[in-house]
Amino acid sequence: MRHLYLHIPFCHRRCSYCDFNTYANMEHRIAAYVDALCAELAMLREHIPPLPASPEAAALRPSIFFGGGTPSMLTPAQIERILQAAVAIVPIEQAEISLEANPGTVLGRDYLRDLRALGVNRLSMGVQSLHDPTLRMLGRIHTAAEARASYEDARSVGFESINLDFIFGLPGQDLAEWRATLQEVIRWDVDHFALYSLILEESTPLYAQVTAGRLRVPDDDLTGAMYELAMELLGQAGYRHYEISNWVRPHPADRPGAPPTLACQHNLAYWLNSDYLAAGAGAHGHVFPQRYANLRPIDNYIAAVQAGQRPIAETTPLTGADLAAETMFMGLRLDIGVSFAHFAARTGQPLTAVYGATLTELSAQGLITIDHERVRLTDRGRMLGNQVFAHFV
Known part of the structure; x- marks a missing residue:
């Protein structure tokens, strides 16, 4: 099966913990970026990797993953253009099409309904916390109530596969607050959770605040206790801990010894070390015997594609x-x-x-x-x- 990652590097605001290839206040470049992304996808048609031979990988659905950044900053018309350009690489009629969405940018049911009509069939929402002061400290542009409303809107328009991202080990977070978050989202009856321990990256504002002593993060023992609490509570609620950072609701189609039905097919391709193509500024692809990384700056990426060149910054040979x-x-x-x-x-x-x-x-x-x-x-x-x-x- 074929897998494609699409990087959308735009954000309304960069979060204090983020070191991904993202840019704020660049909305004026979105149209040109979408043009370049579609042009790069045309170039990639000649580089489609062979179908995988392993039984687990062969059982995966083809996948397209809009990551970022904040892909939900794009209009439905722009997403439609990109999907039309991707159809020569991935058979989108059979594909899992995932899109990362920030609850602060999801513009209600009409936007979500348009996404669903385009074939987007999985959402991954970056909630990160249900504690409003923590959300503000992280630079998130949504509240806990807005996160809940976005989730319910997505359910109401027919999204049957929704992931919610949360971070634990955050500054000021204790076990009681984390327990309350887990208990609350369990009540939401979510399909899938991705729970990540905070990693302080040196290039981020949050790292500077912690190292300067303005904020304190939980120690390793407390962070470990938070992870164990997640395993305990989500296990009691019936979720399958199918990957180190991911939990999923069981499905009638699940088979023993196989990945769960509601797991993200694109992420499973990563974990099964399958080949995948990637497009967009700073995107990383893997087609054995090499992996590649695209140019990171938006304007450099656009200029390379406009010049008719694949926008690759570096390739890494693999043995x-x-x-x-x-x-x-x-x-x-x-x-x-x-x-x-x-x-x-x-x-x-x-x-x-x-x-x-x-x-x-x-x-x-x-x-x-x-x-x-x-x-x-x-x-x-x-x-x-x-x-x-x-x-x-």
């Missing part, structure tokens, strides 16, 4: 060892782990021939389990995931 390592440390993030069949199909080598000694060591430490089909993280291994993944780098 067979890179492919094997990435297949392991990405796949182990999933609760189904890495199957022997998937590893062999993706790399052309038996898993035990490449990592036999490593698997034995990690198993003896209680960090992974191994059966006749696959390798998985244990509960302890999930808590120490980065230590496990380092064994494959």
Whole structure:
């Protein structure tokens, strides 16, 4: 199946924790950017990766993911143009089409209804917190009430697959506040949650505030307790913790040993180390044996495409060892782990021939389990995931 990432780098305001390739106060460049994005997609038609051979990856639906930035700043007409340009790469009639939406920019039911009519069938809303003072500190442009209203509007116009993003380990956040957030969103009856521990990036205003002592973040023990509380409460509510940072509601079509039906198909392609194309300023693609990154500045990106050039800033050659390592440390993030069949199909080598000694060591430490089909993280291994993944780098 084919997978395509589309980067929309515009925001009304940059959040204090964000180091993504995003730009505020650049709305006047959106029209030219959409023109360039459509032109780049025409260039990519000659670079469509082959269909994956592994059973798990072959079962995925094709996918298009509008990420950002804030894709919901685009008009429905602009999104329609982009999808028309993408149709030669991804069969959109069968595709999961995801769009990241900021509750502060979703313009009510009419906008959401137009998105749904265009074929967008999955929304990912960046809520981040239900505590209004925290939202203001983060630079978010919505309130908790507006987040709830945007979610309910999306449900009312027919979106059956909605993800909500939240961050824990935020400045001033304690376990009681995090518990209240989890209990509240569980009542919303959401399909899917992505819960991320705050990472302080050096280039961000939030990093400067914390290092200067103006804000304090929870220590590692408290942040770990927040993660464990999420596992406890979401598990009690019936959600499946199918990936280290992601939970999903069970679905009647779910099959044992397979990713959940309501999981993001595009993200599953990443975790299964599938090939995917990417377009847009700063977008990263992966077509073995290389990955590539586009030019980051909006005007540089537009100028390159207008000159008839692919806007690539750099390419990174990948070896067979890179492919094997990435297949392991990405796949182990999933609760189904890495199957022997998937590893062999993706790399052309038996898993035990490449990592036999490593698997034995990690198993003896209680960090992974191994059966006749696959390798998985244990509960302890999930808590120490980065230590496990380092064994494959």
